[in-house]
Amino acid sequence: MISKPSIFDPAKKLRNAYLIALTLLGLLVIFGQYFIKQFLEDQKSDGRVINIAGRQRMLSQRLTKCLLILSISTDSVEIKKRHKELKEVFMLWKKSHIALQKGDSLLQIPANFNSDSVKTAFQKISQNHEIMLESARKIIENFGKTNFKEIIAQELTHILENEGIFLKGMNQIVEIYDQESGQKVLFLEKIQIVLTITTILILFLEGMFIFRPNVKNLSNYIKVLEQNDALKAAEEELKQNLEEIKQINEKMIFSKIQLDKVYKNLMSSINYAKRIQDAILPLSVNIEEGLGEHFIIFRPKDVVSGDFYWFASLDNQCMISVIDCTGHGIPGAFMSLIANDLLNQIIFLKKITDPEQILTQLDTYLSLVFKQENTINHNSMDLAFAVITDRNLVEISAVKSSIFYVQNNELQQIKGSPFPIGGEGMKTRTNKNFTKHQIFVGEGTTFYMFSDGFQDQFGGKYGKKFMKQNFRKLFTQIHTQSMEEQKLFLENSLDFWKQDYAQTDDITVLGFRI
Numbered sequence: 001m002i003s004k005p006s007i008f009d010p011a012k013k014l015r016n017a018y019l020i021a022l023t024l025l026g027l028l029v030i031f032g033q034y035f036i037k038q039f040l041e042d043q044k045s046d047g048r049v050i051n052i053a054g055r056q057r058m059l060s061q062r063l064t065k066c067l068l069i070l071s072i073s074t075d076s077v078e079i080k081k082r083h084k085e086l087k088e089v090f091m092l093w094k095k096s097h098i099a100l101q102k103g104d105s106l107l108q109i110p111a112n113f114n115s116d117s118v119k120t121a122f123q124k125i126s127q128n129h130e131i132m133l134e135s136a137r138k139i140i141e142n143f144g145k146t147n148f149k150e151i152i153a154q155e156l157t158h159i160l161e162n163e164g165i166f167l168k169g170m171n172q173i174v175e176i177y178d179q180e181s182g183q184k185v186l187f188l189e190k191i192q193i194v195l196t197i198t199t200i201l202i203l204f205l206e207g208m209f210i211f212r213p214n215v216k217n218l219s220n221y222i223k224v225l226e227q228n229d230a231l232k233a234a235e236e237e238l239k240q241n242l243e244e245i246k247q248i249n250e251k252m253i254f255s256k257i258q259l260d261k262v263y264k265n266l267m268s269s270i271n272y273a274k275r276i277q278d279a280i281l282p283l284s285v286n287i288e289e290g291l292g293e294h295f296i297i298f299r300p301k302d303v304v305s306g307d308f309y310w311f312a313s314l315d316n317q318c319m320i321s322v323i324d325c326t327g328h329g330i331p332g333a334f335m336s337l338i339a340n341d342l343l344n345q346i347i348f349l350k351k352i353t354d355p356e357q358i359l360t361q362l363d364t365y366l367s368l369v370f371k372q373e374n375t376i377n378h379n380s381m382d383l384a385f386a387v388i389t390d391r392n393l394v395e396i397s398a399v400k401s402s403i404f405y406v407q408n409n410e411l412q413q414i415k416g417s418p419f420p421i422g423g424e425g426m427k428t429r430t431n432k433n434f435t436k437h438q439i440f441v442g443e444g445t446t447f448y449m450f451s452d453g454f455q456d457q458f459g460g461k462y463g464k465k466f467m468k469q470n471f472r473k474l475f476t477q478i479h480t481q482s483m484e485e486q487k488l489f490l491e492n493s494l495d496f497w498k499q500d501y502a503q504t505d506d507i508t509v510l511g512f513r514i
Contacts, residue, residue, distance in 0.1 A: 022248060022251060024202050025199070025202060025252075025255060026255075028195060028198060028199060028202070029255050029258060029259070031195075045108070045109065045110055045113060046177065046180070046181040046184070047272065047273065047276070048107070048108055048109060049100065049109055049113065049177055050174060050177045050178065050181070051276065052096050052099065052100060052107065052109070053100060053170060053173055053174045053177060054174055054337070054341065055096065056093065056096055056097060056100070056170050057167055057170045057171070057174075057341065057345075059089055059092060059093040059096070060093065060132070060163060060166055060167060060170070061163075061167075061345075061348075061349055062089050063086065063089050063090065063093060063132075063136060063159075064156075064159060064160065064163055066082050066085050066086040066089060067086065067136070067139065067152060067155075067156050067159065068156070069082050070082050070083065070086065070139070070152055071149065071152045071153060071156055083140070083143050086136070086139070086140060087140055090133075090136050090137070090140060093133075094133060097129060100114075100122070100173075101114065101119075101122055115176070115180060117176050118173055118176050118177070118180075121169060121172050121173045121176060122169075122173065124169055125165060125166050125169030125170070128162035128163075128165045128166045128169070129162075129166055131158055131159075131161075131162045132158070132159045132162050132163065132166060135155035135156070135158045135159050136155070136159065138151060138155050139151060139152055139155050139156075167345070168368070171338075171341075171368075171369050172369075174338070175338070175369055175370070178334045178338075181334075182330070182331060182334070185330060270303050270304065270330070271303065273303075273304050273330065273333060274300075274303050274304050274333075276337075277304050277305065277308070277333050277336060277337065280308070280336070280337065280340045281298075281308060281309065282309065282310065282311035282312075284296065286311060286313075287311050287320070287512075290311065290313045290318040291311075291318055291320065291388070291512045291514075292512070292513065292514070293482070293483045293512065293513045294483055294510070294511060294512035294513070295483040295484065295486055295487035295509075295510070295511050295512075296309060296487075296508075296509075296510050297454075297487060297490060297491060297494075297507065297508065297509040297510075298507075298508050299453070299503070299506070299507040299508075300328070300506050301328045301329070301453070301503045301504070301505055301506045301507075302328055302329035302330075303329070304329060304330060304332070304333035305328060305332060305333060305336065305506040305508075306324065306325040306326065306327050306328040306329070306331070306332020306333065306335055306336060306506050307322070307323065307324050307325070307328075307332075307336070307451045307453065307506035307507070307508040308323055308325075308336040308339070308340065308508070309321065309322050309323070309449075309508060309510055310322075310323065310340060310343055312347055312348070314347060314348070314351075314353060315351075315353065316390075317353050317387055317388065317389055318387070318388040319347065319353065319355075319385070319386070319387050319388075320385075320386050320388075320449070320510070320512070321343070321383055321384060321385040321386070321449070322383065322384055322401075322449040322450060322451060322508050322510050323336070323339055323381050323382075323383040323451075324381060324382045324383065324401070324451035324452065324453075324506070324508070325339055325379075325380075325381045326378075326379045326380050326381065326423070328505060328506045332506065335379060335381065338366075338369060339362075339366070339381055342362055342365045342366065342369070343358075343362065345365070346358055346361045346362060346365070353387060354387070354395070354436070355385045355386070355387050355395050355396060355397035355436055356397045356434050356435065356436035358385060358397070359383075359385060359397050359399060359421065359434040360432075360434055362421050363421045363422060363432060363434075366379070366380070366381070366421055366422035367422055370422065372422060372423070378422075378423045379422055379423065380420035380421055380422040380423025381420060381421045381422060382399055382400035382401045382416070382420055382421070382451070382452070383398065383399060383400075383401060383421065384396065384397075384398040384401045384402070384403045384416060384449045384450075385397050385398065386403070386447065386449065388514065391441075391443075391514060392440055392441060392442075393438060393439070393440055393441070394438075394439045394441055394447070394514070395436055395437070395438050395439075396414055396436070396437045396438075396439065397416075397417075397434050397435060397436050397437070398414060398415070398416030398417070399416045399417045399419065399420055399421055399434065400416055400417070400418070400419070400420045401416045401449075401450075401451075401452075402414060402415050402416060402468075403416075403447060403448065403449055404447070404448040404472065404475050405439065405441075405445060405446060405447045405448065406445065406446045406475065406476075406479040407439075407441060407442065407445045408442075409479075409480075411472065411475060411476050411479070413472075414437050414439075417432070417433070417434055417435060419432055441514055443514070444513065444514075445513070445514050446479045446511060446512070446513045446514075447511065447512055447513075447514070448475050448509070448510070448511045449509075449510045449511075450471075450508060450509040450510065451505075451506060451507065451508045451509075452505065453503075453504065453505040453506050453507035453508065454466060454471055454490075454494060454507050454509055455467055455468045455470075455471040456504050456505055457494065457497060457498055457501075457503065457504050457505075457507070458498075458501045458504055459497040459498040459499055459501045460497055460499075463501065466494075466497055474489070474490060474493060477489075478490070483511060483512075483513065486511060487511075490509060494507070
């Protein structure tokens with residue numbers, strides 16, 4: 001009779017080894033889920049705070065607008081309407097400013113949210129805010145008195161004197177919130193890399209030092225049991241081991257499901273940011289009403305975009321622009337929000353409609369927002385800006401970008417200035433010179449504005465860029481077609497060229513016909 005093999009029990013060693021490996025993986029998953037959950041909660045708070053901080057600038061401008069209308073209006077119905085609007089804006093502005101500093105459960109802003117930098121920035125504009133607040137309060141309380149117009153004139157002067165400093169301060173606060181949020185995203189990316197590497201390392205070590213040796217030991221053990229009367233008992237033990245391995249695999253599958261949920265939550269936050277960015281884009285129906293027939297191709301590379309398009313009507317003039325900000329994804333999207341806000345200030349607050357002056361003001365504001373005179377921050381933007389003063393005259397200024405237009409079946413190109421908006425210090429910026437081009441057009445003239453994403457897209461048979469000269473040929477081929485047909489042709493051409501290549505950059509193409 002063959003004696004019972006005198007070797008160690010491989011099942012026990014396998015259980016102990018897998019228990020250690022699963023414990024490490026479990027702790028890693030728990031830590032990763034907890035950390036990412038906390039980060040997502042912070043991101044939600046960041047989004048709400050940035051949104052409310054940006055809204056404060058809009059409310060300040062709206063407050064001033066109401067006061068200006070009250071100061072010149074003689075219609076009693078209009079005055080009452082504006083007075084009611086003034087009270088509503090005043091209360092929301094006041095409440096939001098307090099909430100940004102002290103927190104507010106209704107607005108879902110946590111207490112002690114602000115960093116020392118943000119607190120310092122709020123302190124710098126606190127006096128200006130109080131002066132504006134007090135002046136607005138006096139105007140509201142003295143509504144209907146005989147000297148009401150005199151009070152408005154006096155207090156409006158105080159508000160206008162402090163509004164510029166307040167808006168500049170709020171721009172700085174939004175920038176700090178933006179930078180702090182970006183730092184959190186970078187930190188999360190580093191943590192994700194560490195977690196991924198650690199998981200792979202644990203799985204590798206488990207395969208090398210647990211699974212492989214134990215499989216070998218199990219094989220030897222079975223060979224010995226085949227010569228032993230205890231073969232059936234060993235087979236039963238082996239079944240037990242296999243069942244344990246099955247349970248281990250099920251736990252690993254569960255861990256993967258949990259990680260998928262974390263990824264889904266992260267993508268939900270990014271998609272929410274996309275809805276915020278989409279809200280600033282002009283509606284096609286408004287562009288249709290101002291310009292007439294047009295098309296828009298807008299394809300972000302990473303859900304949210306550093307490209308955006310802008311449109312406005314003011315004093316019987318239509319203004320339209322395509323802007324390409326530094327970067328893409330979340331950093332580019334933040335840049336687009338800042339650029340959109342600066343354009344609104346320049347045109348709607350300062351009433352500037354000359355494209356050359358608009359670009360000059362935008363360059364100055366962007367350099368101030370990012371403190372480019374004293375820092376190494378080189379955020380910039382390329383753009384083309386067109387102002388249609390009437391149906392016969394179009395004024396255009398562009399930087400690091402071109403505009404094509406087709407007139408009398410001939411394709412013409414307007415090249416922009418060779419330097420971008422922002423991106424450099426004050427000394428270099430003072431040497432910039434933006435040029436305005438005036439084009440007298442006839443009926444049927446078609447204009448094309450675009451970022452560099454289309455022409456820089458890799459594809460084709462040899463994986464090369466599409467190139468500007470090929471892009472230009474497309475406009476020559478399609479300019480006589482309807483705008484809808486032109487859009488479809490350009491999209492099909494892009495998809496055919498791109499094939500299976502990844503999208504290189506954000507893509508925006510805008511065409512309109514006068």
